[in-house]
Amino acid sequence: MSFRASARFKAALTLAAAHENRSQANLLETLEFEFCRQKGIEVPAEPAQQQN
Template sequence: MKEKKDTPMSFRASARFKLALTLAAALENRSQSNLIETLVFDFCRQKGIEVPAEPILQKD
């Protein structure tokens, strides 16, 4: 089942990071958000970080 993507995120980054993200996403034929998501999940998998399928919602 496809995961619902309904949580907006926003962060500041350098112009160099933005350019690198744009170039890398284009090279992989992915959206920028999909590339970041893929990289973070791959990183977690490599480091043995268990990410639950159903996140526990926390109040801010």
């Protein structure tokens, strides 16, 4: 997966991941799952495979 992000976002992600002693990818994953939990969004344990 890739996406564009501002230089400010990249700097914040780098600082936040270091603060939490996590990789940037792990921090984003953790934040996303927490967001979904707080909003009541059910995420399947194993999502269906996407077809290309």
